[in-house]
Amino acid sequence: APLAWAVRGLAAVPGTCLPVDGDAAAMVLLSVVMVAGLWAWWPSPSGRSLAAAAGALATAALLAAAPWRAGADEIVMLDVGQGDAFLVRSQGAALLVDTGNRDGLLKEACARQGVRFLDRVVVTHPDDDHCGSLEALGDVAAVEGLLVADDLLECPCEGCGDLRDRAGSERYPAGVRGLKVGDAVTCGRFTLTVVWPASFADEGGNGDSLSFLCSYDGDGDGAAEWTALLCGDAEAEQLRVMAPSLPADGIDVLKVGHHGSKKSLDESLVERLAPRIALVSVGAGNRYGHPAPEVCDLLAEGGCTVLRTDEVGDVTVAFSMEKIEVSTEHAAPSS
Ligand SMILES: [Zn+2]
Ligand SMILES: [Zn+2]
The missing domain is CATH 3.60.15.10 (Ribonuclease Z/Hydroxyacylglutathione hydrolase-like)
Known part of the structure:
Protein backbone atom coordinates (compact mmCIF):
# COMPACT_ATOMS: atom_id res chain seq x y z
CA ALA A 1 0.00 0.00 0.00
CA PRO A 2 2.72 2.57 0.79
CA LEU A 3 4.42 1.75 -2.54
CA ALA A 4 1.13 2.19 -4.41
CA TRP A 5 0.60 5.49 -2.57
CA ALA A 6 4.08 6.71 -3.54
CA VAL A 7 3.60 5.64 -7.18
CA ARG A 8 0.19 7.35 -7.40
CA GLY A 9 1.72 10.50 -5.90
CA LEU A 10 4.54 10.52 -8.44
CA ALA A 11 2.14 9.72 -11.29
CA ALA A 12 0.21 12.88 -10.43
CA VAL A 13 3.23 14.98 -11.43
CA PRO A 14 2.90 15.83 -15.14
CA GLY A 15 5.48 14.15 -17.38
CA THR A 16 6.88 11.75 -14.80
CA CYS A 17 5.08 8.61 -15.94
CA LEU A 18 5.22 6.53 -19.07
CA PRO A 19 2.29 4.11 -19.09
CA VAL A 20 3.18 0.57 -20.11
CA ASP A 21 1.17 -2.58 -19.63
CA GLY A 22 3.02 -5.72 -18.65
CA ASP A 23 3.45 -8.56 -16.21
CA ALA A 24 3.99 -7.17 -12.66
CA ALA A 25 7.14 -9.25 -11.95
CA ALA A 26 8.73 -8.21 -15.26
CA MET A 27 7.91 -4.56 -14.58
CA VAL A 28 9.47 -4.67 -11.09
CA LEU A 29 12.59 -6.29 -12.58
CA LEU A 30 12.70 -3.64 -15.31
CA SER A 31 12.42 -0.90 -12.67
CA VAL A 32 15.27 -2.39 -10.62
CA VAL A 33 17.49 -2.62 -13.73
CA MET A 34 16.66 0.97 -14.68
CA VAL A 35 17.40 2.28 -11.17
CA ALA A 36 20.67 0.34 -11.04
CA GLY A 37 21.61 1.72 -14.47
CA LEU A 38 20.83 5.27 -13.41
CA TRP A 39 22.82 4.81 -10.18
CA ALA A 40 25.90 3.62 -12.08
CA TRP A 41 25.66 6.21 -14.85
CA TRP A 42 24.55 9.37 -13.02
CA PRO A 43 27.42 11.70 -12.13
CA SER A 44 27.52 12.38 -8.39
CA PRO A 45 25.19 15.35 -7.93
CA SER A 46 26.30 18.64 -6.42
CA GLY A 47 24.28 20.28 -3.69
CA ARG A 48 23.12 22.93 -6.13
CA SER A 49 21.80 20.45 -8.73
CA LEU A 50 20.03 18.47 -5.98
CA ALA A 51 18.33 21.66 -4.78
CA ALA A 52 17.34 22.54 -8.38
CA ALA A 53 15.88 19.05 -8.89
CA ALA A 54 13.94 19.26 -5.62
CA GLY A 55 12.64 22.70 -6.63
CA ALA A 56 11.52 21.45 -10.05
CA LEU A 57 9.76 18.45 -8.48
CA ALA A 58 7.98 20.64 -5.92
CA THR A 59 6.80 23.04 -8.66
CA ALA A 60 5.52 20.13 -10.76
CA ALA A 61 3.73 18.66 -7.71
CA LEU A 62 2.09 22.04 -7.05
CA LEU A 63 0.97 22.22 -10.69
CA ALA A 64 -0.42 18.67 -10.45
CA ALA A 65 -2.43 19.54 -7.35
CA ALA A 66 -3.57 22.97 -8.59
CA PRO A 67 -7.35 23.38 -8.41
ZN1 LIG B 1 -20.01 -2.26 -28.66
ZN1 LIG C 1 -28.83 -10.72 -19.65
Whole structure:
Protein backbone atom coordinates (compact mmCIF):
# COMPACT_ATOMS: atom_id res chain seq x y z
CA ALA A 1 0.00 0.00 0.00
CA PRO A 2 2.72 2.57 0.79
CA LEU A 3 4.42 1.75 -2.54
CA ALA A 4 1.13 2.19 -4.41
CA TRP A 5 0.60 5.49 -2.57
CA ALA A 6 4.08 6.71 -3.54
CA VAL A 7 3.60 5.64 -7.18
CA ARG A 8 0.19 7.35 -7.40
CA GLY A 9 1.72 10.50 -5.90
CA LEU A 10 4.54 10.52 -8.44
CA ALA A 11 2.14 9.72 -11.29
CA ALA A 12 0.21 12.88 -10.43
CA VAL A 13 3.23 14.98 -11.43
CA PRO A 14 2.90 15.83 -15.14
CA GLY A 15 5.48 14.15 -17.38
CA THR A 16 6.88 11.75 -14.80
CA CYS A 17 5.08 8.61 -15.94
CA LEU A 18 5.22 6.53 -19.07
CA PRO A 19 2.29 4.11 -19.09
CA VAL A 20 3.18 0.57 -20.11
CA ASP A 21 1.17 -2.58 -19.63
CA GLY A 22 3.02 -5.72 -18.65
CA ASP A 23 3.45 -8.56 -16.21
CA ALA A 24 3.99 -7.17 -12.66
CA ALA A 25 7.14 -9.25 -11.95
CA ALA A 26 8.73 -8.21 -15.26
CA MET A 27 7.91 -4.56 -14.58
CA VAL A 28 9.47 -4.67 -11.09
CA LEU A 29 12.59 -6.29 -12.58
CA LEU A 30 12.70 -3.64 -15.31
CA SER A 31 12.42 -0.90 -12.67
CA VAL A 32 15.27 -2.39 -10.62
CA VAL A 33 17.49 -2.62 -13.73
CA MET A 34 16.66 0.97 -14.68
CA VAL A 35 17.40 2.28 -11.17
CA ALA A 36 20.67 0.34 -11.04
CA GLY A 37 21.61 1.72 -14.47
CA LEU A 38 20.83 5.27 -13.41
CA TRP A 39 22.82 4.81 -10.18
CA ALA A 40 25.90 3.62 -12.08
CA TRP A 41 25.66 6.21 -14.85
CA TRP A 42 24.55 9.37 -13.02
CA PRO A 43 27.42 11.70 -12.13
CA SER A 44 27.52 12.38 -8.39
CA PRO A 45 25.19 15.35 -7.93
CA SER A 46 26.30 18.64 -6.42
CA GLY A 47 24.28 20.28 -3.69
CA ARG A 48 23.12 22.93 -6.13
CA SER A 49 21.80 20.45 -8.73
CA LEU A 50 20.03 18.47 -5.98
CA ALA A 51 18.33 21.66 -4.78
CA ALA A 52 17.34 22.54 -8.38
CA ALA A 53 15.88 19.05 -8.89
CA ALA A 54 13.94 19.26 -5.62
CA GLY A 55 12.64 22.70 -6.63
CA ALA A 56 11.52 21.45 -10.05
CA LEU A 57 9.76 18.45 -8.48
CA ALA A 58 7.98 20.64 -5.92
CA THR A 59 6.80 23.04 -8.66
CA ALA A 60 5.52 20.13 -10.76
CA ALA A 61 3.73 18.66 -7.71
CA LEU A 62 2.09 22.04 -7.05
CA LEU A 63 0.97 22.22 -10.69
CA ALA A 64 -0.42 18.67 -10.45
CA ALA A 65 -2.43 19.54 -7.35
CA ALA A 66 -3.57 22.97 -8.59
CA PRO A 67 -7.35 23.38 -8.41
CA TRP A 68 -7.64 24.68 -11.97
CA ARG A 69 -6.56 21.28 -13.27
CA ALA A 70 -9.72 19.80 -11.80
CA GLY A 71 -11.80 22.65 -13.16
CA ALA A 72 -12.66 21.44 -16.65
CA ASP A 73 -16.22 20.27 -17.35
CA GLU A 74 -15.74 17.72 -20.06
CA ILE A 75 -16.74 14.53 -21.77
CA VAL A 76 -13.70 12.67 -23.09
CA MET A 77 -14.02 9.85 -25.60
CA LEU A 78 -11.01 7.69 -24.73
CA ASP A 79 -9.26 5.89 -27.55
CA VAL A 80 -9.55 2.25 -26.50
CA GLY A 81 -9.66 0.73 -29.99
CA GLN A 82 -12.83 -1.17 -30.97
CA GLY A 83 -14.96 -0.53 -27.89
CA ASP A 84 -16.33 2.28 -25.75
CA ALA A 85 -14.91 4.26 -22.83
CA PHE A 86 -16.32 7.73 -22.13
CA LEU A 87 -15.04 9.83 -19.27
CA VAL A 88 -17.30 12.50 -17.77
CA ARG A 89 -15.70 14.89 -15.30
CA SER A 90 -16.56 18.12 -13.60
CA GLN A 91 -15.60 19.90 -10.38
CA GLY A 92 -13.37 17.06 -9.22
CA ALA A 93 -16.00 14.37 -9.82
CA ALA A 94 -15.35 11.72 -12.46
CA LEU A 95 -17.42 8.99 -14.00
CA LEU A 96 -16.49 6.46 -16.69
CA VAL A 97 -19.07 5.00 -19.04
CA ASP A 98 -17.75 1.61 -20.25
CA THR A 99 -14.15 0.37 -20.28
CA GLY A 100 -13.42 -1.18 -23.69
CA ASN A 101 -11.64 -4.55 -23.66
CA ARG A 102 -8.03 -3.64 -24.43
CA ASP A 103 -6.47 -3.36 -20.97
CA GLY A 104 -3.27 -1.69 -22.18
CA LEU A 105 -5.14 0.93 -24.22
CA LEU A 106 -7.45 1.77 -21.31
CA LYS A 107 -4.54 2.15 -18.89
CA GLU A 108 -2.68 4.36 -21.34
CA ALA A 109 -5.76 6.50 -21.87
CA CYS A 110 -6.23 6.85 -18.09
CA ALA A 111 -2.58 7.92 -17.79
CA ARG A 112 -2.94 10.45 -20.65
CA GLN A 113 -6.01 11.95 -19.02
CA GLY A 114 -4.68 11.78 -15.46
CA VAL A 115 -7.49 9.52 -14.23
CA ARG A 116 -6.70 8.12 -10.78
CA PHE A 117 -10.10 8.13 -9.11
CA LEU A 118 -13.58 7.43 -10.43
CA ASP A 119 -16.71 8.11 -8.40
CA ARG A 120 -18.66 5.69 -10.57
CA VAL A 121 -18.11 3.34 -13.46
CA VAL A 122 -21.13 2.64 -15.65
CA VAL A 123 -21.38 -0.54 -17.70
CA THR A 124 -23.98 0.07 -20.42
CA HIS A 125 -24.32 -3.65 -21.24
CA PRO A 126 -22.29 -6.83 -20.68
CA ASP A 127 -20.63 -7.06 -24.14
CA ASP A 128 -16.87 -7.50 -23.86
CA ASP A 129 -16.04 -4.35 -25.86
CA HIS A 130 -17.86 -2.34 -23.16
CA CYS A 131 -16.77 -3.98 -19.90
CA GLY A 132 -13.87 -6.32 -20.74
CA SER A 133 -11.33 -4.12 -18.97
CA LEU A 134 -13.33 -3.56 -15.78
CA GLU A 135 -10.80 -5.47 -13.66
CA ALA A 136 -7.76 -3.86 -15.35
CA LEU A 137 -9.22 -0.43 -14.57
CA GLY A 138 -8.69 -1.21 -10.88
CA ASP A 139 -4.92 -1.28 -11.48
CA VAL A 140 -4.81 2.41 -12.39
CA ALA A 141 -7.81 4.07 -10.75
CA ALA A 142 -9.69 3.65 -7.50
CA VAL A 143 -13.33 2.99 -8.35
CA GLU A 144 -15.95 3.92 -5.79
CA GLY A 145 -19.03 2.25 -7.24
CA LEU A 146 -20.51 0.49 -10.25
CA LEU A 147 -23.74 1.32 -12.09
CA VAL A 148 -25.65 -1.01 -14.41
CA ALA A 149 -29.17 -1.32 -15.81
CA ASP A 150 -31.54 -2.44 -13.07
CA ASP A 151 -32.71 -5.48 -15.08
CA LEU A 152 -29.12 -6.69 -15.37
CA LEU A 153 -29.13 -7.47 -11.65
CA GLU A 154 -31.83 -10.12 -12.21
CA CYS A 155 -31.27 -11.20 -15.83
CA PRO A 156 -30.82 -15.00 -16.06
CA CYS A 157 -28.62 -14.93 -19.19
CA GLU A 158 -24.95 -15.94 -19.14
CA GLY A 159 -23.55 -12.52 -20.10
CA CYS A 160 -25.31 -10.69 -17.27
CA GLY A 161 -24.47 -13.49 -14.81
CA ASP A 162 -20.78 -13.28 -15.73
CA LEU A 163 -20.74 -9.53 -15.20
CA ARG A 164 -22.48 -9.91 -11.81
CA ASP A 165 -19.84 -12.47 -10.77
CA ARG A 166 -16.97 -10.25 -11.92
CA ALA A 167 -18.38 -7.11 -10.35
CA GLY A 168 -19.37 -8.38 -6.92
CA SER A 169 -20.57 -5.60 -4.63
CA GLU A 170 -17.70 -6.26 -2.21
CA ARG A 171 -15.24 -4.96 -4.84
CA TYR A 172 -16.62 -1.43 -4.62
CA PRO A 173 -16.93 0.71 -1.49
CA ALA A 174 -20.27 2.10 -2.77
CA GLY A 175 -21.38 -1.27 -4.18
CA VAL A 176 -23.24 -2.02 -7.40
CA ARG A 177 -26.45 -0.16 -8.16
CA GLY A 178 -29.12 -0.82 -10.77
CA LEU A 179 -30.56 2.19 -12.64
CA LYS A 180 -34.07 2.58 -14.01
CA VAL A 181 -35.46 5.05 -16.55
CA GLY A 182 -35.77 8.44 -14.84
CA ASP A 183 -32.94 7.83 -12.35
CA ALA A 184 -30.30 10.56 -12.37
CA VAL A 185 -26.60 10.47 -11.58
CA THR A 186 -24.81 13.72 -10.80
CA CYS A 187 -21.20 14.38 -11.81
CA GLY A 188 -20.30 17.97 -10.92
CA ARG A 189 -22.20 20.26 -13.30
CA PHE A 190 -23.42 17.30 -15.37
CA THR A 191 -26.59 15.37 -14.63
CA LEU A 192 -26.97 12.03 -16.39
CA THR A 193 -30.60 10.96 -16.60
CA VAL A 194 -31.40 7.41 -17.62
CA VAL A 195 -33.57 7.32 -20.76
CA TRP A 196 -33.23 3.62 -21.64
CA PRO A 197 -34.01 0.69 -21.22
CA ALA A 198 -37.52 0.66 -19.70
CA SER A 199 -37.05 -3.10 -19.36
CA PHE A 200 -34.80 -5.72 -20.96
CA ALA A 201 -36.00 -7.02 -24.32
CA ASP A 202 -32.69 -8.55 -25.44
CA GLU A 203 -31.19 -10.09 -22.24
CA GLY A 204 -28.92 -7.07 -21.86
CA GLY A 205 -27.72 -7.10 -25.48
CA ASN A 206 -27.03 -4.04 -27.63
CA GLY A 207 -30.70 -3.02 -27.69
CA ASP A 208 -30.78 -2.96 -23.88
CA SER A 209 -27.83 -0.59 -23.52
CA LEU A 210 -28.15 1.72 -20.53
CA SER A 211 -28.50 5.18 -22.11
CA PHE A 212 -28.22 8.66 -20.61
CA LEU A 213 -29.26 12.15 -21.47
CA CYS A 214 -26.34 14.14 -20.10
CA SER A 215 -27.28 17.74 -19.24
CA TYR A 216 -24.75 20.46 -18.54
CA ASP A 217 -25.90 23.18 -16.16
CA GLY A 218 -23.05 25.66 -15.96
CA ASP A 219 -24.64 28.28 -13.67
CA GLY A 220 -26.69 25.95 -11.47
CA ASP A 221 -30.05 27.55 -12.33
CA GLY A 222 -31.59 24.14 -13.06
CA ALA A 223 -31.76 24.71 -16.82
CA ALA A 224 -29.30 22.89 -19.07
CA GLU A 225 -27.10 24.98 -21.36
CA TRP A 226 -25.98 21.92 -23.35
CA THR A 227 -26.98 18.29 -23.72
CA ALA A 228 -25.35 15.05 -24.83
CA LEU A 229 -26.73 11.58 -25.48
CA LEU A 230 -24.70 8.56 -24.40
CA CYS A 231 -26.41 5.44 -25.73
CA GLY A 232 -23.94 2.53 -25.63
CA ASP A 233 -24.72 0.12 -28.46
CA ALA A 234 -28.39 1.11 -28.81
CA GLU A 235 -29.36 1.74 -32.43
CA ALA A 236 -31.99 3.63 -34.41
CA GLU A 237 -34.73 1.19 -33.36
CA GLN A 238 -34.21 2.08 -29.69
CA LEU A 239 -33.45 5.76 -30.31
CA ARG A 240 -36.82 6.19 -31.98
CA VAL A 241 -38.51 5.01 -28.77
CA MET A 242 -36.22 7.19 -26.61
CA ALA A 243 -36.78 10.28 -28.76
CA PRO A 244 -39.88 11.60 -26.93
CA SER A 245 -37.88 11.78 -23.68
CA LEU A 246 -35.13 13.85 -25.34
CA PRO A 247 -35.19 17.66 -25.70
CA ALA A 248 -37.53 18.81 -28.47
CA ASP A 249 -34.87 21.01 -30.04
CA GLY A 250 -32.39 18.14 -30.25
CA ILE A 251 -29.08 17.51 -28.54
CA ASP A 252 -25.65 19.07 -28.93
CA VAL A 253 -23.36 16.05 -28.63
CA LEU A 254 -24.21 12.52 -29.74
CA LYS A 255 -22.22 9.43 -28.86
CA VAL A 256 -23.16 7.49 -31.96
CA GLY A 257 -24.71 4.14 -30.95
CA HIS A 258 -23.07 0.78 -31.69
CA HIS A 259 -19.84 2.33 -33.00
CA GLY A 260 -21.67 3.87 -35.96
CA SER A 261 -23.09 0.62 -37.34
CA LYS A 262 -25.35 0.75 -40.41
CA LYS A 263 -28.46 0.59 -38.22
CA SER A 264 -27.23 3.09 -35.64
CA LEU A 265 -29.02 6.09 -37.20
CA ASP A 266 -31.35 7.05 -40.00
CA GLU A 267 -32.18 10.29 -41.72
CA SER A 268 -35.24 11.15 -39.62
CA LEU A 269 -33.31 10.55 -36.40
CA VAL A 270 -30.41 12.75 -37.48
CA GLU A 271 -32.99 15.44 -38.24
CA ARG A 272 -34.78 14.91 -34.92
CA LEU A 273 -31.63 14.82 -32.76
CA ALA A 274 -29.78 17.45 -34.81
CA PRO A 275 -26.42 16.87 -33.09
CA ARG A 276 -23.60 19.37 -33.72
CA ILE A 277 -20.88 16.99 -32.62
CA ALA A 278 -20.94 13.21 -33.13
CA LEU A 279 -18.49 10.92 -31.34
CA VAL A 280 -17.67 7.52 -32.82
CA SER A 281 -15.50 5.08 -30.83
CA VAL A 282 -13.94 2.54 -33.19
CA GLY A 283 -10.74 0.59 -33.79
CA ALA A 284 -8.81 1.27 -37.00
CA GLY A 285 -9.64 -1.29 -39.70
CA ASN A 286 -12.12 -3.16 -37.46
CA ARG A 287 -13.71 -6.27 -38.97
CA TYR A 288 -17.26 -4.96 -38.55
CA GLY A 289 -16.77 -2.09 -40.98
CA HIS A 290 -17.68 0.41 -38.22
CA PRO A 291 -18.54 3.18 -38.67
CA ALA A 292 -20.79 2.75 -41.71
CA PRO A 293 -19.86 5.43 -44.30
CA GLU A 294 -23.55 6.17 -44.93
CA VAL A 295 -24.05 7.02 -41.23
CA CYS A 296 -21.06 9.40 -41.26
CA ASP A 297 -22.39 10.98 -44.45
CA LEU A 298 -25.87 11.44 -42.96
CA LEU A 299 -24.37 13.23 -39.96
CA ALA A 300 -22.03 15.37 -42.05
CA GLU A 301 -24.87 16.37 -44.40
CA GLY A 302 -26.81 17.52 -41.32
CA GLY A 303 -23.95 19.91 -40.55
CA CYS A 304 -22.54 17.77 -37.75
CA THR A 305 -18.83 17.35 -37.01
CA VAL A 306 -17.98 13.63 -36.82
CA LEU A 307 -14.99 12.67 -34.67
CA ARG A 308 -13.60 9.12 -34.60
CA THR A 309 -11.07 7.58 -32.22
CA ASP A 310 -9.44 5.64 -35.07
CA GLU A 311 -8.63 8.96 -36.77
CA VAL A 312 -7.93 11.43 -33.95
CA GLY A 313 -7.42 9.36 -30.78
CA ASP A 314 -8.91 10.80 -27.57
CA VAL A 315 -11.54 13.48 -28.15
CA THR A 316 -12.20 16.04 -25.41
CA VAL A 317 -15.47 17.96 -25.50
CA ALA A 318 -15.20 20.81 -22.98
CA PHE A 319 -18.37 22.57 -21.82
CA SER A 320 -18.78 26.10 -20.52
CA MET A 321 -21.71 28.52 -20.27
CA GLU A 322 -20.84 30.14 -23.60
CA LYS A 323 -19.58 27.31 -25.73
CA ILE A 324 -18.61 23.73 -26.40
CA GLU A 325 -14.98 23.30 -27.38
CA VAL A 326 -13.51 20.19 -28.99
CA SER A 327 -9.88 19.14 -28.88
CA THR A 328 -8.31 15.93 -30.13
CA GLU A 329 -5.21 13.90 -29.31
CA HIS A 330 -4.06 13.71 -32.93
CA ALA A 331 -4.70 16.07 -35.84
CA ALA A 332 -7.51 15.00 -38.17
CA PRO A 333 -6.32 13.21 -41.33
CA SER A 334 -6.48 15.44 -44.39
CA SER A 335 -9.24 14.35 -46.75
ZN1 LIG B 1 -28.83 -10.72 -19.65
ZN1 LIG C 1 -20.01 -2.26 -28.66
